[in-house]
Amino acid sequence: MPQSRVVILGAGFGGLTAAKSLAKHAQVTLVDRHNFQTFLPLLYQVSTAGLAADHVAYPVRGALRDSGVGFSMGSPVSIDHSKKTVTLDNGQVLDFDYVVIAMGSSTADFGIKGVAEFTYAMKSVHEALAIRASVMRHFEDLCRVDDGSSCELTVVGGGPTGVEMAGALAELVRGPLKRDLETVASRMHVRLIEAGSRLLPSFDQKLSDRTKLDLEKLGVEVLLNTAVQEVTRSDITLGSGERIQSSMTIWAAGVKGAPVIHSLDLPIERERVVVEPTLQVKDLPHAFAIGDLSGSVGVNGQLLPMVAPVAIQQGKWVARQIQGLIKGTRPEPFIYKDKGSMATIGRHKAVVQVNNFKLAGPLAWLAWLWLHLFYLLGGRNKIGTIADWTWNYLTFDRANRHIIDEL
Amino acid sequence: MPQSRVVILGAGFGGLTAAKSLAKHAQVTLVDRHNFQTFLPLLYQVSTAGLAADHVAYPVRGALRDSGVGFSMGSPVSIDHSKKTVTLDNGQVLDFDYVVIAMGSSTADFGIKGVAEFTYAMKSVHEALAIRASVMRHFEDLCRVDDGSSCELTVVGGGPTGVEMAGALAELVRGPLKRDLETVASRMHVRLIEAGSRLLPSFDQKLSDRTKLDLEKLGVEVLLNTAVQEVTRSDITLGSGERIQSSMTIWAAGVKGAPVIHSLDLPIERERVVVEPTLQVKDLPHAFAIGDLSGSVGVNGQLLPMVAPVAIQQGKWVARQIQGLIKGTRPEPFIYKDKGSMATIGRHKAVVQVNNFKLAGPLAWLAWLWLHLFYLLGGRNKIGTIADWTWNYLTFDRANRHIIDEL
Numbered sequence: 001m002p003q004s005r006v007v008i009l010g011a012g013f014g015g016l017t018a019a020k021s022l023a024k025h026a027q028v029t030l031v032d033r034h035n036f037q038t039f040l041p042l043l044y045q046v047s048t049a050g051l052a053a054d055h056v057a058y059p060v061r062g063a064l065r066d067s068g069v070g071f072s073m074g075s076p077v078s079i080d081h082s083k084k085t086v087t088l089d090n091g092q093v094l095d096f097d098y099v100v101i102a103m104g105s106s107t108a109d110f111g112i113k114g115v116a117e118f119t120y121a122m123k124s125v126h127e128a129l130a131i132r133a134s135v136m137r138h139f140e141d142l143c144r145v146d147d148g149s150s151c152e153l154t155v156v157g158g159g160p161t162g163v164e165m166a167g168a169l170a171e172l173v174r175g176p177l178k179r180d181l182e183t184v185a186s187r188m189h190v191r192l193i194e195a196g197s198r199l200l201p202s203f204d205q206k207l208s209d210r211t212k213l214d215l216e217k218l219g220v221e222v223l224l225n226t227a228v229q230e231v232t233r234s235d236i237t238l239g240s241g242e243r244i245q246s247s248m249t250i251w252a253a254g255v256k257g258a259p260v261i262h263s264l265d266l267p268i269e270r271e272r273v274v275v276e277p278t279l280q281v282k283d284l285p286h287a288f289a290i291g292d293l294s295g296s297v298g299v300n301g302q303l304l305p306m307v308a309p310v311a312i313q314q315g316k317w318v319a320r321q322i323q324g325l326i327k328g329t330r331p332e333p334f335i336y337k338d339k340g341s342m343a344t345i346g347r348h349k350a351v352v353q354v355n356n357f358k359l360a361g362p363l364a365w366l367a368w369l370w371l372h373l374f375y376l377l378g379g380r381n382k383i384g385t386i387a388d389w390t391w392n393y394l395t396f397d398r399a400n401r402h403i404i405d406e407l
Numbered sequence: 408m409p410q411s412r413v414v415i416l417g418a419g420f421g422g423l424t425a426a427k428s429l430a431k432h433a434q435v436t437l438v439d440r441h442n443f444q445t446f447l448p449l450l451y452q453v454s455t456a457g458l459a460a461d462h463v464a465y466p467v468r469g470a471l472r473d474s475g476v477g478f479s480m481g482s483p484v485s486i487d488h489s490k491k492t493v494t495l496d497n498g499q500v501l502d503f504d505y506v507v508i509a510m511g512s513s514t515a516d517f518g519i520k521g522v523a524e525f526t527y528a529m530k531s532v533h534e535a536l537a538i539r540a541s542v543m544r545h546f547e548d549l550c551r552v553d554d555g556s557s558c559e560l561t562v563v564g565g566g567p568t569g570v571e572m573a574g575a576l577a578e579l580v581r582g583p584l585k586r587d588l589e590t591v592a593s594r595m596h597v598r599l600i601e602a603g604s605r606l607l608p609s610f611d612q613k614l615s616d617r618t619k620l621d622l623e624k625l626g627v628e629v630l631l632n633t634a635v636q637e638v639t640r641s642d643i644t645l646g647s648g649e650r651i652q653s654s655m656t657i658w659a660a661g662v663k664g665a666p667v668i669h670s671l672d673l674p675i676e677r678e679r680v681v682v683e684p685t686l687q688v689k690d691l692p693h694a695f696a697i698g699d700l701s702g703s704v705g706v707n708g709q710l711l712p713m714v715a716p717v718a719i720q721q722g723k724w725v726a727r728q729i730q731g732l733i734k735g736t737r738p739e740p741f742i743y744k745d746k747g748s749m750a751t752i753g754r755h756k757a758v759v760q761v762n763n764f765k766l767a768g769p770l771a772w773l774a775w776l777w778l779h780l781f782y783l784l785g786g787r788n789k790i791g792t793i794a795d796w797t798w799n800y801l802t803f804d805r806a807n808r809h810i811i812d813e814l
Contacts (some may be wrong), residue, residue, distance in 0.1 A: 035543055035807040052461035052791065057810040061587040073547040073810075092551055125811055136442055140480040180468040291624055380798045381805035384459065387794050391787045399787035401441040401466040403480075404532055 003027040004326045007086050007096040009076050010258075011060045012373075014291030015102035019314030023067040025323045029094055031086070033075045035060055038125055039381070041308060041372060044161065047122065047131035047250075048168035049176070049398035055384040057125055076103075079264045081284055098286050098322050101261065101273060102315070105292035105306050108254035108271070112229035119251035122161060122163045133405035134248055135169070139177055142184045150187040154236060154246040156228055157253035158194025159201070160343040163211055165252055166192040167345040170218040176398045188280050191221040191246075193236075195253070198224060199342060200351065202305065207351040210360045214345045228253070255306050257293030269295060272303065277333030279318055288321070290314035295333060304336055308375065313337065344368045347393070410434040411733045414493050414503040416483050417665075418444050418467045420715045421698030422509035424722030430474040432730045440482045442467055446788070448715060448779060451568065454529065454657075455575035456536035456583070456805035459806060462791040464532055476576070483510075486671045488691055505693050505729050508671065508680060512699035512713050515661035515678070523639035526658035529568060540812035541655055542576070546584055547810075549591045557594040561643060561653040563635055564660035565601025566608070567750035570618055572659055573599040574752040577625040583805045599608055599630040599652075602645075602660070605631060607750060607758065609712065614758040614778030617767045621752045624692070635660070642715055662713050679710065684740030686725055695728070697721035703741060711743055715782065720744065751775045752798070 004026045008015045011032035019030045036057040045051040060071055074090035079099065086094045106123060109115035120131045138151045153173075155166040170190045178185040192199075192215060198208040199215075199222065212222050227239030236246045256271035267274040267282045272295035274282040279296060281287040289295070291311035296304050304310045313336060321331040340354030342364065350365040352358070360366070369389070373382055392398055411433045417498050418439035426437045443464040453460040467478055481497035486506065514530060516522035527538045545558045559721045560580075562573040577597045585592040599606075599622060606613040606622075606629065634646030645652045656665045663678035674681040674689045679702035681689040688694040696702070698718035700788060703711050711717045720743060728738040747761030749771065757772040759765070765776070776796070780789055799805055 034810065035547055052457035052459040053811065054461065054807045054809060057809045057811070059587075061804065062583075062806065062808070063806070065586060072551060090551060129811075137480075140442055141739075144479060144497060176469075180466075181474060223680075252724070356502065370560075380802075380804070383794045383798060384791060387790045388787070391790060395787075397469070397787070399466065399469065400461045400467070402461060402464045402532075404460065404464070 002099040006098045007094050008100040010102035012104045014311030014315040017312050018319045019069045021319030023069050029070040031072050043128045044165045046128035048172045049401040051388050055381050101289045102291045103258040106258050108256035118231050118233050119249045130405050133403040136403050151247045152245050154191045154249045156193045158199040162252035166220050170220045171346050175396050193226050194224045195227045203353050204403050214349045228377050278331035279334050288318045295378040342368050413505045414501050415507040417509035419511045421722040422716030424719050425726045426476045428726030430476050436477040438479050442480050450535045451572045453535040455579045456808040457797050462788050493530040508696045509698045510665040512662040513665050515663035525638050525640050526656040537812050538808040543810050557650050558654045559596050561598045561656045563600045565606040569659035570750050573627050577627045578753050582803050600633050602634045610760050621756045685738035686741050693695045695725045749775050
């Protein structure tokens, strides 16, 4: 009997996990538009000159070596669900018995004017390098003029991504840039804007308060209950109508399922693929949707958060369900095991929450470091990241301040 | 008495050395179009996925910390030698008493058709990333088609740069890519073309022969006495009129002084700035030209080679001469101390020549490693490079195979 064919679209945490778990049980082809996986949780450290860009990327073919899984670099253009084929933009047409849709998320602008044109997103190595280049270019521009003008770096969105970005930016400005040219660094300000009443809304209120305090200690201006109405190249109009200067705006306020899902003939609600509790796409039992773009819900009936642990658990789960389907058993509903959340604010500063257990400060920070190293793919990236982190920690420096964006 | 003002154009080996040596003796401003120095001798390792791009770059302001030297990111647009001012493209106009011109070199195409449009150069981090992306993209393209088609990677130029590039490419193809997908890697071929009768013409004939043999052992096809007449996107016309397939052509056949020298009102011959033996520009005693773009000659009357040791020695020399001029002494002629040359071909393979001393093989390779680490700027880059090299050496892998070129 020939092996079942499985096509997995997307080599992020979910897709790569599913591909490796299925490798011995089916003929698997993994598809991604990049030849590398991006370790998104550490991208903000590339943006803020802490990590080398190459260290948050890992070659997909390296991860798949000796697994028997095939790889094709490309993006899906369409899926024919009756013929069970995927057409890729590289010209390939792949036949499948099962397809796993795992292409992650992209930035959501909620229709706010100017976000798409004028803000920096944080979803790819390219975008991280663009942020780094822009921050450093603003710094160099300020160095040339002695007119007392200032530079306002605004991060919009008080979730973990926004908090980590704002903290790392503040440390960059107050550390390495201050040592580069103190009079200029003191003219750069970091600001974090959140529409809700507190930072890190998914955490306990105490940790939210602590996070705000920690950020303010680093010199970040935190604006809560502040909606954004419009963004331009040089300013932001707030919900109140007030207009504030913003030399550079980084958008960490929202994500949605990758837009490509709209062209793949899938049922979509709230920008995510509608799935059964088994993660099978509604009315398409041969298709599964996992990770950020999956409309899977938790026990409380709410959409699951767009985080790596969900994608990884769903990747493993889907691999098991497809193995079952091949053998003739019925798929079972997926249940997310929430292992807690964490966010780092800066040196010795982080918050961790696991169910009722809460932790803040140096121990939480160590836990964050350890977990991110553990999840980092590939020994070489672990070594490189440890080297960069150790260097940064001991010297209070960030060596990757290079402007490398225009090729 | 106010300090003399010195403007140094270019933060490469020559310019940065001059700036640091002069820091305590004059008011120095260093100008470069990048905010980082590029370690050119290791760029080919970025091109071939051996080193992270960020590790061959070093922030200029980091190198200048606490030195008192100023930095301006920009390129010179013009020099007014009577008013003693430099105008930069960032709008700044800098006054000087002395100016040092040290902007290095760019690729020379010798008027050969297609070189500018269709070949890859090796003079910047961007170009290195473009080569890496192109090689990896060719590999991915080959993976998709099973028609027996092949990919020919051609390096033109048998000097140290071409030799090192060809060797590293061959190791990439026969090592990591073979492990990624053996049937495809065996369809990728590396070829080195040299117009002269031997590789590494500045070395002893025996080392040239050894280098050719070593490259051939790695699977590189070496074509000597082969001129290039024209390059297109997919082939090369040789001097003989023969046309050979070349999926990708890397140009390492020649360099010339940076073209910007033409707009700075300087005497130019053979694409280099005409200088006195003191490195002062002819008829412009307040201006010095050092490094790759300097028309300085050796004891044999020939132009000095465009290599880092020349630039570094000249940087130090010029700093001393300017100190002397400030004190009222007369500049003296520069004499280059040739400390020898080396080139690496691959794992355990390198050639070293110091006067009459010649060395090839593992010891030469170790000498090469040691010297390049010693010259690498900045502790962080040393650590990162050691980590990457150790990893590559032990695993026979190259982890930086990411296609990161289109921002």
